[in-house]
Amino acid sequence: MLHIIIKPNLYQDSVSLMLMSNKLSDIDGVNQVSVMMGTPANIDIMKNTGMHNTELDKAAPSDLCIAIDAEREEVVATVLDEVDQFLKNQASSSASKKVEKVRTWDRAVQAMPDANLAVISIPGKYAADEAMSALENGLHVFMFSDNVAIEDEKRVKEFAKEKGLLVMGPDCGTAVIGGVPIAFSNIVSKGNIGVIGASGTGIQEVITLIDKLGAGISHAIGTGGRDLSESIEAITMLDGIRALADNADTEVVVVISKPPAPKVREQVVALLANIEKPVVAIFMGEKPEFYLPSVKFAHTLEETAILAVELAKGTKLKLASEAELPSDLGLTSVQTKIRGLYTGGTLAYEAATLMKEALMIDKYRKYDEGYLLQHEGHEVIDLGDDMYTQGRPHPMIDGTTRFQFIEETSKLPEVAVVLFDLVLGYGAHEDMAASLSKAIKKAMANAANEGRKLYFVGSICGTKKDPQNYDSQLKLMLDAGAIMTDSNFSAVRTALRMIGHEVEVGSRELPVQELTLPEAVVSSPSEAIKQLLDAKPRVINIGLSSFADNLETEGSSVVQFDWRPVAGGNDKLRKILSILNKM
Structure with missing residues (x-):
């Protein structure tokens, strides 16, 4: 039976509503529950999901609407008590801050x-x-x-x-300005490397690896994913590069982007080639064959971090060691596939790109929505895609969608390895490893009951200063039986090796070439931008x-x-x- 409760003029943000919906869904006796503001778009969603009756048509956009599918009246009362308690806890939590x-x-x-x-x-x-x-x-x-x-x-x-x-x-998912993490960001050491990226988890992966390698960040500026499109023409990226070029705390500049529009890429590279600081740039999906005199191009996010730290410290670093694997993996003859289940879109993109290279798949092929790779049973899924987050929190906040995919994967006889990420930092779940480890153990047990071994290979994007406690998160993963590596690149490389394929590791000593590039004016940033980077x-x-x-x-x-x-x-x-x- 469907019960509708409308609480007038009680606005809540979307993340609070999603978290509330998840909490209410766990109550015994609740078949389904939906909590949304009464906007026309949300009322349409409720109609499409069977959680609507004519009472909802009376709701105003600023009204909190609760739709409960439950057979017993006492369950409805329990749900409403939980809603009131949730709102009260929010208020008291916020009130505790100054x-x-x-x-x-x-x-x-x-x-x-x-x-x-x-x-x-x-x-x-x-x-x-x-x-x-x-x-x-x-x-x-x-x-x-x-x-x-x-x-x-x-x-x-x-x-x-x-x-x-x-x-x-x-x-824009992340930034670090004046040492202050903003939104979904990690706590990293202060240093002399400035980062600007059109990629949230790409920035997070690079700055956390820089931290692990013993160096630090001056600033990390996010641009939003469309900044390097033809429509926007890198407005933020170009101004951000000028700002980091001028910033006294920044000695090395790092640029991170998924594939930009070709003309925009040319503009960005032209500016980078003219600033008076060494640069590392990664345009994901590209496999560099040369450097410019002051610009080193990277192939992976890990290599981006390593090159930046080498420039910052003036010393050479070694690649992270690969995970040790059993001599006999015990896979069946049909277990030849990898399935990537990612919460970070850029990490998923990197995994898909590396797998395409190793498996010799056309990198321009298009796939179903939410998939970055689908090839003869191999898959990489971006669980942060809009199709998986409509009506529920991002998978870095709530692991439910990934847990469902993990259980489904445990029933697929062809899958040998599940690739995954675990992203820490502000904004992310306070203890994702606790729930993820249970899902992994259950999946491995399900596969074992059917006479198969199922391997989980992953990496943690985070630092030991992050609020989730890096070491305890890592221990939970290892105790669950997961194979953990130091970077997403290393995880992908390990997974491919387990099924008999190799990712070619490019040289970090490429030839230097001079290119004819468009004219680029390295003008000084505005006083307002300078001041933004001068303090917290x-x-x-x-x-x-x-x-x-x-x-x-x-x-x-x-x-x-x-x-x-x-x-x-x-x-x-x-x-x-x-x-x-x-x-």
């Missing part, structure tokens, strides 16, 4: 007149307008929000450039309060903007108000 809360831009600016960065994590259709408000108030922008129209991204970034400000994002950011946090808590923990001054949709989320009225405000 973060001032405001409800308007005027109040936010009054509370912190020297603020220089807005961190935005609200629904995508509202994010561009709030970014424009931040820029109009002289703040740089870190836009965690996704589902922002590319036209809005261009509009926001062009306006920022006119004002000498930096926009990181949209869909002073932040107005718009959206997820957990981001404010983490920033405050790391020593940044923070004001929490308790954002609510304009006009209660009514799109028509919101647009009218927006026009009136510009008159």
Whole structure:
């Protein structure tokens, strides 16, 4: 029986709602539960999932809507008690922090007149307008929000450039500014290597490997995944490179990107070739054959980190040692396939790229949504893809989707190895290894019951300073029987070796060539950008309060903007108000 409860004018952010839904789903007697704000789009989702009745049509966009499929009335009462307790716990947790809360831009600016960065994590259709408000108030922008129209991204970034400000994002997962981790980021040592990347977990993998290799980060600037597209033309990337080139704390510059538009790549490389600092660049999917005089190109994220540390320290490093494997793996004759189950999109992309090279698969082939590789039983799946996260948290926060895939994989007789990542740091699950280790043990037992050995090979993207406790997370993985390596590259290489294939390790001593490149002006960054990198950011946090808590923990001054949709989320009225405000 379907029960609908509407709590008027009780806005909650999407991550809180997803976590609440997961918690309520575990209650005995609940067949299905959905907790969403009453926007038209969300009501449509409820219709499509069978969690709708006419009562929901009365909901306003700012109303909290709870749909419960349960046979017994007492179960509904238990669910509502849990909802109230969840909301109360959120309030008390936030109240324990010394973060001032405001409800308007005027109040936010009054509370912190020297603020220089807005961190935005609200629904995508509202994010561009709030970014424009931040820029109009002289703040740089870190836009965690996704589902922002590319036209809005261009509009926001062009306006920022006119004002000498930096926009990181949209869909920017991570940054480290002045030693302060922002959003989904790791705690890394301070050092002289500056990183800029159009890739969240790509940045995380490189900066955590740099930390493990004994070096440190001056800054890590995220650009958002579309920045190097033809539409955006690397606005943030180019300004970020100029900023790191000028920054006194940065002696080595690292650039990370998935495949950029060819003309944009040329622009970026031209600028890198003209700055007066050594550079390491990785354009993922490319296999470098030469260096430029001051730019070293890397093949893998691990190699990117190694080259950067070599330049920073002036010494040569060795590649990480490979995992030791049993002399007899005990695989059946049909166990010849690898399945990658990744929470980090860039880590999944790297795994798929390396597997295509080793298995000689056409790198331009297209696959089903959510898949980065599908070839004769070999698969790499990006579980952070939109198709897997609609209506539930990102897999770095909630492992449910991956656990389901792991159980399904244990029943596939052709799979020999499951590749996986475990991402630590702020924003990620506080103890993912505890649940993941149980899923791995269960899968290995299921395979053993059918007379097969199933291997799990992975790496941890994190540092010993991260809040999850790196050593305990590693121990849980090892105790579960997983084979753990030092990097994603090493994990992929190990998995391929287990099925009789090798990844060719490129030389880190490539020939140097001179290229004819477009003219690039290495102009100085604006004073506002220089000042952003000179100290810990002073932040107005718009959206997820957990981001404010983490920033405050790391020593940044923070004001929490308790954002609510304009006009209660009514799109028509919101647009009218927006026009009136510009008159």
